[in-house]
Amino acid sequence: MMTASIAGDEGAYRRLLEDIGRSVRAMARGAFARAGVGDADVEDAVQETLLAIHLKRHTWDPEQPLAPWVYAIARHKVVDALRRRGRRKVEPLENFEEFLAAPEAEDPHALSDARKLLETLAPRQRDIVTSISLDGQSISATAKRLSMSEVAVRVALHRALKSLGAAWRRSVE
Amino acid sequence: MRTSEFIAALAADPIPEPIRLGRRVAAALIIGFIGSLAIYGLLMGPRPDIAAACRTMGFWLKFVDSFAFALPSLLLTLRLARPDAKPRALALWLIAPFVLLAAGVVAELLVVPQGEWLTRLIGHNSMFCMRMIPLLAAPILAALIIALRAGAPLHPGLTGALAGAASAGIAALLYSSHCPDDSPLFVATWYPLATLICMGVGALAGRRFLAW
Numbered sequence: 001m002m003t004a005s006i007a008g009d010e011g012a013y014r015r016l017l018e019d020i021g022r023s024v025r026a027m028a029r030g031a032f033a034r035a036g037v038g039d040a041d042v043e044d045a046v047q048e049t050l051l052a053i054h055l056k057r058h059t060w061d062p063e064q065p066l067a068p069w070v071y072a073i074a075r076h077k078v079v080d081a082l083r084r085r086g087r088r089k090v091e092p093l094e095n096f097e098e099f100l101a102a103p104e105a106e107d108p109h110a111l112s113d114a115r116k117l118l119e120t121l122a123p124r125q126r127d128i129v130t131s132i133s134l135d136g137q138s139i140s141a142t143a144k145r146l147s148m149s150e151v152a153v154r155v156a157l158h159r160a161l162k163s164l165g166a167a168w169r170r171s172v173e
Numbered sequence: 174m175r176t177s178e179f180i181a182a183l184a185a186d187p188i189p190e191p192i193r194l195g196r197r198v199a200a201a202l203i204i205g206f207i208g209s210l211a212i213y214g215l216l217m218g219p220r221p222d223i224a225a226a227c228r229t230m231g232f233w234l235k236f237v238d239s240f241a242f243a244l245p246s247l248l249l250t251l252r253l254a255r256p257d258a259k260p261r262a263l264a265l266w267l268i269a270p271f272v273l274l275a276a277g278v279v280a281e282l283l284v285v286p287q288g289e290w291l292t293r294l295i296g297h298n299s300m301f302c303m304r305m306i307p308l309l310a311a312p313i314l315a316a317l318i319i320a321l322r323a324g325a326p327l328h329p330g331l332t333g334a335l336a337g338a339a340s341a342g343i344a345a346l347l348y349s350s351h352c353p354d355d356s357p358l359f360v361a362t363w364y365p366l367a368t369l370i371c372m373g374v375g376a377l378a379g380r381r382f383l384a385w
Contacts, residue, residue: 014184021176047179052385054183056325058192059255072256076327133182157186169384 017050024049024074031078037085045081048168049074055165117167125160128153192323198251201313201320205340208312209347217305217351231355234277238360239349241270242368243342250317250335254324277357285356296354299363305351306367307374309344310337314371318378325385333379334372341371 028045032038052073060069118126124146131142143153226232245266252258285293296302317336326332345364354360 010184014180017180017183018177021180025176043176046176050176050180050183052325054186056256056385058323059194059325060257061255064257069255069257072327073325076256129182132185133178139185154186157182161182161186165385 017053020053020070021046021050023070024078027071027074028078028081031082035082035085037082041081041085045078048081049077051161051165051168052077055162117164120167121160121163125156125163128156129160129164132157194254194320194324195251197320197323198247198254198317201316202247202343205313205316206343208316209309209344212309212312213347213351216308217348219350220353222353223350226355229355231277231281231357232349234273234357235349235352235355235360235364236346238270238273238277239342239345239364241273242267243339243346245269246335246339246342250321250332250339253326253328253332253335254321256325256327258327274357274361278361281357290358293354293356294358294362296356296359296363298352298354299359302348302352302354302363303367303370306341306344306348306364307370309347310340310371313340313343314375314378318375318382321379321383324383326379326383329379329383329385330376331379333383334376336379337371337373337375338368340375341368344371 025042025046028042028049029039032042032045053070056073060066118129121129127146128142131137131145132139137145139150139153139157142148143150146153148156220226245263249260249263249267252260252263281293282290314337317340318333321332321336324332345368
């Protein structure tokens, strides 16, 4: 499925990210519970992992299984999220396979800090991300509304996601 | 923001041209090497007695040993640039250049009288060597770090240090054709010190630029 996604099948990619999101959520909840921190920031860890997977998807070797790659990124990002909560020592997380078997649905009331981080983006970039994510508009509708070309919207979206990743990283340090 | 909404933004952003990490690193290597070659040409050049030196074991040991160090360092760097990397047996290959060098040192100690050991170890221009290897390594290391930014290393510091090691190995390959000191005693003392400098710089650069 990842292969189809890399080839540009948007629907398949979205379903894949949703599946991964559910497994990462289960893993993050487990890790947060064991570290004794509330699960208020679980959605942050999930979204940060998904963003990292998205921005670094070319580091997956199609000849290797996908799960260990996803798990390595998820573990890295969940540990980051726990550090941000002031946990210096983070226990090793157990096998990702378990979480693949027991995915967790998103809590509809859980909101992430991504919104706060969006404030750090340039206004035009923020507008585009909000339009596509919160308002659920397509690229072409967004392009029409902002009277930009679709390519320009895609480029701005890609830049915005990259700066979002950088903003997240800075918040760890 | 809800995760499902966030996913919508990610799914709408396909990368048009897939990034190939291996190719990037290879390109960086070529560009960096050209830079090093330019520095070599400007400041060093081959030693005048290179034809005679080619017939000695000590000269070739430097060459082969630098290569035996550079190659596994480089492959390991590339592997560590992926998050699901397993270094495995590749890391063991890093032992090979040290074994080779140790064998050279033992042979030297057997052949050369004890009184000459220290003279050979200190050599002619150790400080020049300590400066020139890092200088030759710098363009390669910089290019490698830029290329590796497309990667996702779980240990950015270690990955950077290995990139430093690889660049030092390649720099030593060039430098060894200039350096008049062929004694394994000299090589075993100063080359690793110069490599450590490159690895330290690489580790710092890695932590700074390769974290994601």
